[in-house]
Amino acid sequence: MTQLPQSTERKLGLVIDLDTCVGCHACVISCKGWNTENYGAPLSDQDAYGADPAGTFLNRVHSYEVQPEQGHAQLVHFPKSCLHCEDAPCVTVCPTGASYKRVEDGIVLVNESDCIGCGLCAWACPYGAREMDMAERVMKKCTLCIDRIYNENLPEVDRIPSCVRTCPAGARHFGDLGDPDSDVSKLVSERGGVDLMPEMGTRPVNKYLPPRPRDKMEEQVDVLAPLLAPVAEDAKGFMGWLDKMLEKI
Amino acid sequence: MHPAPSVIIFTTLSGLGFGLLFFLGLGFPAVSGLVAFVFFAIAFGLSVAGLVASTFHLGHPERAWKAFTQWRSSWLSREGWCAVIALIVMGLYAVGAVFLGQHWRVVGVFGALFSLATVFTTSMIYTQLRTVPRWNMKLTPALFLSFSLAGGALLGGQVRIALVLLLVAALVQLAYWKQGDGALAASGTDLGTATGLGSRGAVRAFEPPHTGTNYLLREFVHVVGRKHAQKLRVIAFALAFVLPIVLLLLPFNHVFGLLAVLSHLAGVATSRWLFFAQAEHVVGLYYGKR
Numbered sequence: 001m002t003q004l005p006q007s008t009e010r011k012l013g014l015v016i017d018l019d020t021c022v023g024c025h026a027c028v029i030s031c032k033g034w035n036t037e038n039y040g041a042p043l044s045d046q047d048a049y050g051a052d053p054a055g056t057f058l059n060r061v062h063s064y065e066v067q068p069e070q071g072h073a074q075l076v077h078f079p080k081s082c083l084h085c086e087d088a089p090c091v092t093v094c095p096t097g098a099s100y101k102r103v104e105d106g107i108v109l110v111n112e113s114d115c116i117g118c119g120l121c122a123w124a125c126p127y128g129a130r131e132m133d134m135a136e137r138v139m140k141k142c143t144l145c146i147d148r149i150y151n152e153n154l155p156e157v158d159r160i161p162s163c164v165r166t167c168p169a170g171a172r173h174f175g176d177l178g179d180p181d182s183d184v185s186k187l188v189s190e191r192g193g194v195d196l197m198p199e200m201g202t203r204p205v206n207k208y209l210p211p212r213p214r215d216k217m218e219e220q221v222d223v224l225a226p227l228l229a230p231v232a233e234d235a236k237g238f239m240g241w242l243d244k245m246l247e248k249i
Numbered sequence: 250m251h252p253a254p255s256v257i258i259f260t261t262l263s264g265l266g267f268g269l270l271f272f273l274g275l276g277f278p279a280v281s282g283l284v285a286f287v288f289f290a291i292a293f294g295l296s297v298a299g300l301v302a303s304t305f306h307l308g309h310p311e312r313a314w315k316a317f318t319q320w321r322s323s324w325l326s327r328e329g330w331c332a333v334i335a336l337i338v339m340g341l342y343a344v345g346a347v348f349l350g351q352h353w354r355v356v357g358v359f360g361a362l363f364s365l366a367t368v369f370t371t372s373m374i375y376t377q378l379r380t381v382p383r384w385n386m387k388l389t390p391a392l393f394l395s396f397s398l399a400g401g402a403l404l405g406g407q408v409r410i411a412l413v414l415l416l417v418a419a420l421v422q423l424a425y426w427k428q429g430d431g432a433l434a435a436s437g438t439d440l441g442t443a444t445g446l447g448s449r450g451a452v453r454a455f456e457p458p459h460t461g462t463n464y465l466l467r468e469f470v471h472v473v474g475r476k477h478a479q480k481l482r483v484i485a486f487a488l489a490f491v492l493p494i495v496l497l498l499l500p501f502n503h504v505f506g507l508l509a510v511l512s513h514l515a516g517v518a519t520s521r522w523l524f525f526a527q528a529e530h531v532v533g534l535y536y537g538k539r
């Protein structure tokens with residue numbers, strides 16, 4: 001059913017720390033691997049080893065440069081995947097009911113056997129979170145690793161999305177953003193987490209933690225300077241005589 | 250947006266076809282027998298050809314019937330219903346007009362309304378998308394409806410109505426282009442809001458996430474042909490409106506009528522190409538392409 005639920009019992013989602021992300025793309029690869037080998041149609045590649053490779057990915061890492069009015073530019077690595085919006089425009093446009101938002105945890109999913117591949121949901125998503133798979137001709141999107149987070153065959157430590165499990169920098173966090181006492185909710189309130197394109201009215205569940213301000217170079221104190229200052233300003237004795245002699249030559 | 254031929258053919262032909270069905274349903278012209286057969290054949294041919302073309306861009310056309318299930322929330326689903334109802338009702342009306350010489354008034358009006366509703370629902374598929382500010386305007390349904398009505402009147406040989414409606418459609422087109430050119434800027438969405446980093450300084454796309462292309466870039470970040478946009482606008486406007494109006498003002502004969510229709514068809518198709526090719530999807534911002 002492509003009508004959105006009034007509210008969901010939980011709001012599972014990701015919190016992405018732009019301060020910590022090092023832009024290694026490990027989450028991209030781990031996502032592609034897990035979601036190709038497990039639930040749903042595999043994420044195909046076209047011309048993978050040729051001159052013009054392209055493929056389906058559910059998570060991609062952009063890099064942006066922010067130039068403040070004063071001071072140095074800052075490079076920000078920016079992972080982007082489905083934000084599992086509360087007011088998901090991709091769900092309501094779907095003509096077949098293939099796209100839906102789950103009442104129990106708020107995850108936005110595609111029922112691939114109902115998808116006609118019209119692409120309208122990808123048109124409706126402002127974030128580019130949905131990609132049509134060119135081999136299966138159905139819409140693919142982040143499932144929040146629904147086949148991991150509830151999977152009792154996996155060790156408990158692995159019951160989180162693949163991207164979160166893989167991130168070597170600890171820049172990705174998974175949890176219930178509908179519970180104000182959850183770790184992720186606390187992180188968002190402490191660090192001032194933001195929505196992407198709030199003006200679109202999508203009310204994304206995923207939040208982004210802005211980068212912390214960098215240390216300022218000009219305020220640094222040179223701790224070695226006193227130690228490197230010349231000890232003797234005017235030479236005496238033999239060195240003084242030598243100095244005078246050399247001056248005369 | 251990628252100007253896919255299937256959607257351009259679909260919106261152009263079915264817009265014209267349903268426009269003609271609207272006028273036939275209202276009894277302009279109130280034809281019967283063989284003449285009615287020809288008129289209805291043209292109207293059904295255009296609308297059905299358009300609808301068939303629209304299935305070409307589907308990944309799984311064999312599941313297209315499932316698109317009738319979500320009429321409560323989806324404009325695409327509502328469009329499917331309106332189109333089927335309009336075609337069935339107008340089919341019934343056509344049987345009366347062609348074979349029985351009867352013009353069932355209620356059936357005709359009902360079919361005319363659903364024909365217009367089909368064009369409206371088509372336009373709403375685009376209008377509803379906040380992600381494409383150039384489409385997310387009240388002028389978008391006005392554009393589709395005025396084009397469809399003008400084309401319908403022209404095809405139906407209603408010279409005086411067609412003249413007025415062509416003029417209206419021409420004005421709507423100009424207003425649409427004017428407002429559309431400023432729509433992305435007026436939406437307030439830029440790379441700053443897209444990344445949430447705008448309050449910290451000027452944001453610039455430094456490095457794309459992938460070296461090659463992908464679905465998003467192919468589908469949403471169409472840039473080819475933008476440089477010819479102004480020339481194409483002049484061509485579209487001249488073919489869709491100026492030439493047909495001049496031809497209709499000349500003493501009527503069928504050759505001029507046919508030329509007016511063909512010119513209008515080519516002009517509308519060009520305008521529709523621009524409608525897609527010039528539409529900026531906000532996802533392009535993430536790639537620094539806006």
